[in-house]
Amino acid sequence: MSNAAPNSIYAGVTTLVVGFIVLPLVVIAWSSFFANPILTFPPTGYTLDWYRRAWDMDVFREGFIVSLETAAIATCFSLLLGVPASLALVRYPFFGRDAIQTLLLSPMIVPGIVGGSALFIAFIEMEAITDMQIAGTLGGLLIAHSLIALPWTVRLVTASLAGTNRSIEEAAASLGASPFTVFRRITLPSIRSGVIAAALFSFVISFIDLEKSLFLVGPGRTTLQIALVNYLEWNLDSTVAAVATVQIVIIGTLLIITDRYAKLSRVF
Amino acid sequence: MSDVVLQSIVKRYGATLAVDNVSMTIRPGELVALLGPSGCGKTTTLRMVGGFVGVSEGRIRVGGRDITHLPPHKRNMGFGFQNYALFPHMSVAANVAFGLEMRRLGKAEIQQKVNAALDRVRLRSYAERLPKQLSGGQQQRVALARALVIEPDVLLLDEPLSNLDANLRQEMKDEIRSLQRNLGITTIFVTHDQDEALSVSDRIVVMRQGRVEQDGTPSEVFDTPRSRFVAEFMGVSNLLPGRLEGRDRFRLHSGEAVSVAANDNQGDQMVLALRPERIEIREAPASGGTETLEARIEQAVYRGLIIDYHIKTKSGLALTARRPAPAAGGSQALDAGQMVSLSWQPGAAVLVAE
Ligand SMILES: Nc1ncnc2c1ncn2[C@@H]1O[C@H](COP(=O)(O)OP(=O)(O)OP(=O)(O)O)[C@@H](O)[C@H]1O
Ligand SMILES: [Mg+2]
Numbered sequence: 243m244s245n246a247a248p249n250s251i252y253a254g255v256t257t258l259v260v261g262f263i264v265l266p267l268v269v270i271a272w273s274s275f276f277a278n279p280i281l282t283f284p285p286t287g288y289t290l291d292w293y294r295r296a297w298d299m300d301v302f303r304e305g306f307i308v309s310l311e312t313a314a315i316a317t318c319f320s321l322l323l324g325v326p327a328s329l330a331l332v333r334y335p336f337f338g339r340d341a342i343q344t345l346l347l348s349p350m351i352v353p354g355i356v357g358g359s360a361l362f363i364a365f366i367e368m369e370a371i372t373d374m375q376i377a378g379t380l381g382g383l384l385i386a387h388s389l390i391a392l393p394w395t396v397r398l399v400t401a402s403l404a405g406t407n408r409s410i411e412e413a414a415a416s417l418g419a420s421p422f423t424v425f426r427r428i429t430l431p432s433i434r435s436g437v438i439a440a441a442l443f444s445f446v447i448s449f450i451d452l453e454k455s456l457f458l459v460g461p462g463r464t465t466l467q468i469a470l471v472n473y474l475e476w477n478l479d480s481t482v483a484a485v486a487t488v489q490i491v492i493i494g495t496l497l498i499i500t501d502r503y504a505k506l507s508r509v510f
Numbered sequence: 511m512s513d514v515v516l517q518s519i520v521k522r523y524g525a526t527l528a529v530d531n532v533s534m535t536i537r538p539g540e541l542v543a544l545l546g547p548s549g550c551g552k553t554t555t556l557r558m559v560g561g562f563v564g565v566s567e568g569r570i571r572v573g574g575r576d577i578t579h580l581p582p583h584k585r586n587m588g589f590g591f592q593n594y595a596l597f598p599h600m601s602v603a604a605n606v607a608f609g610l611e612m613r614r615l616g617k618a619e620i621q622q623k624v625n626a627a628l629d630r631v632r633l634r635s636y637a638e639r640l641p642k643q644l645s646g647g648q649q650q651r652v653a654l655a656r657a658l659v660i661e662p663d664v665l666l667l668d669e670p671l672s673n674l675d676a677n678l679r680q681e682m683k684d685e686i687r688s689l690q691r692n693l694g695i696t697t698i699f700v701t702h703d704q705d706e707a708l709s710v711s712d713r714i715v716v717m718r719q720g721r722v723e724q725d726g727t728p729s730e731v732f733d734t735p736r737s738r739f740v741a742e743f744m745g746v747s748n749l750l751p752g753r754l755e756g757r758d759r760f761r762l763h764s765g766e767a768v769s770v771a772a773n774d775n776q777g778d779q780m781v782l783a784l785r786p787e788r789i790e791i792r793e794a795p796a797s798g799g800t801e802t803l804e805a806r807i808e809q810a811v812y813r814g815l816i817i818d819y820h821i822k823t824k825s826g827l828a829l830t831a832r833r834p835a836p837a838a839g840g841s842q843a844l845d846a847g848q849m850v851s852l853s854w855q856p857g858a859a860v861l862v863a864e
Binding site: 407409410412413415416417418420423424427431432434 | 562589
């Protein structure tokens with residue numbers, strides 16, 4: 243008996259699924275080069291104009307920059323919070339550890355739109371008490387994005403910490419290294435790939451977020467995703483496809499790099 | 511060189527007593543083996559000395575200084591881990607240099623000391639390799655060099671040989687011993703292997719269930735075990751219960767009376783500990799001497815250089831006797847079923863508490 247038949251079924255199904263995922267991306271990338279003034283099929287010719295046009299439009303250019311900034315800063319925050327939190331979660335058995343672990347991972351489970359509106363309402367309440375504007379400010383947006391990125395950081399860093407060897411830290415201590423030096427010289431290098439993966443992944447997660455940001459952006463500070471949605475409401479041309487293609491390339495590249503540091507399929 | 515003093519050390523994990531009132535003194539330059547079965551608290555004791563585990567009760571002093579609550583990085587102790595615990599992202603040289611960098615020595619001095627340390631373990635030419643590019647024995651030597659280069663007051667080794675194969679174990683054992691002697695460094699060596707403890711140490715502390723069962727030189731522990739537990743652990747396979755009749759006669763429960771070395775030990779329930787090597791087997795039936803037991807060979811187990819004979823006496827007492835195999839200079843092998851007479855020197859049998 244050969245198992246060629248089951249193998250080819252498996253290959254067929256896999257191809258179908260992958261095709262189903264990849265096809266829309268290919269179509270978008272393809273249509274970003276159509277010369278048609280309104281997005282229709284088939285293409286009448288090909289052009290690079292949509293890319294130039296997208297960059298010339300303030301909403302997209304600024305949205306792109308806001309998204310990059312937000313993602314970069316949110317990544318820093320999520321690392322600053324997430325790495326120490328992961329250390330505590332993995333290393334020290336303390337009261338309520340499981341509860342905190344679940345809580346830290348919860349933004350991953352709660353639908354973005356629910357989390358976003360919850361944050362929005364919370365910000366409004368806080369504004370009422372403190373007289374400070376939060377919703378619609380960069381600060382509010384950053385808080386939200388740090389929250390989106392945090393669970394992924396914790397997930398990736400705890401996974402890589404669990405694989406480290408406690409005794410090398412003890413060895414360092416016995417050689418005279420203070421706890422901070424042990425962290426800097428021994429622990430951090432041994433979870434380096436986890437931290438890099440966490441940073442890249444946090445960046446991507448923040449960069450692609452739409453739902454949580456929806457309520458929290460302020461006038462003139464729209465993220466790229468929201469700019470896209472707004473534009474799509476009134477227009478249907480290949481500018482959107484051009485912007486989307488740029489994003490697909492950026493995100494795809496980051497994910498491929500991330501996967502080199504931490505096999506994503508093994509962590510999730 | 512410093513002495514290490516453990517005073518009534520206790521370690522509790524919740525309700526479990528991992529270490530139960532352990533006291534010992536390790537003299538300057540001495541190598542003491544902590545020996546005992548799995549779970550008896552050896553590692554916990556060692557880790558308390560190293561500062562990785564908090565002490566529940568008691569005090570630890572090194573060179574007269576109380577270090578009970580000092581964090582590990584201030585203790586100046588070298589620690590050898592069972593898995594070597596080399597820093598995987600650093601070269602061999604960087605591993606060895608680490609402790610010196612922590613001591614803020616100058617570059618040139620570090621370089622010179624690292625070279626000397628690697629020369630000492632014959633790994634100078636491996637300086638630029640990563641730990642994963644070394645064999646187990648080489649990793650162990652790097653770990654030793656790294657622990658010793660800081661000139662620690664005390665060297666703590668937790669089963670340093672257990673991950674090595676038999677040949678390498680012998681070699682590393684000798685290496686550890688000679689380094690320790692040459693540097694004169696006070697050392698605690700944890701092991702569950704009695705041969706290792708006997709051959710490497712100046713003194714052996716036998717532990718059992720968190721307590722010290724016996725503390726003595728290798729020959730004391732080997733020749734005069736204090737309890738049945740120690741005797742068994744040191745490889746005495748004949749343990750014959752009975753009671754003393756007078757100072758030098760011992761009545762076995764099976765009925766025979768044998769003479770033992772004059773003994774002030776008292777107690778109704780005693781055990782005669784008799785090494786299988788110390789039993790003399792004669793093929794002829796007893797010629798009437800008082801110190802012989804008549805017996806029958808039940809089974810002969812060939813073990814290369816030696817043969818173990820499982821023997822039963824007339825009264826039904828089961829014993830094991832060991833003789834060199836003929837090829838190793840022993841007399842001719844005996845067959846199962848053969849009648850023999852057994853005897854031993856009075857000093858060969860030790861009375862221990864049940
Ligand atoms: N962190 C801990 N929490 C709870 N109990 C522990 C802990 N560490 C050790 N113990 C218990 O303490 C006892 C002594 O353990 P220890 O590791 O010192 O034994 P050991 O003599 O080194 O044994 P082995 O030869 O197997 O290494 C054991 O019963 C063990 O289960
Ligand atoms: Mg142990």
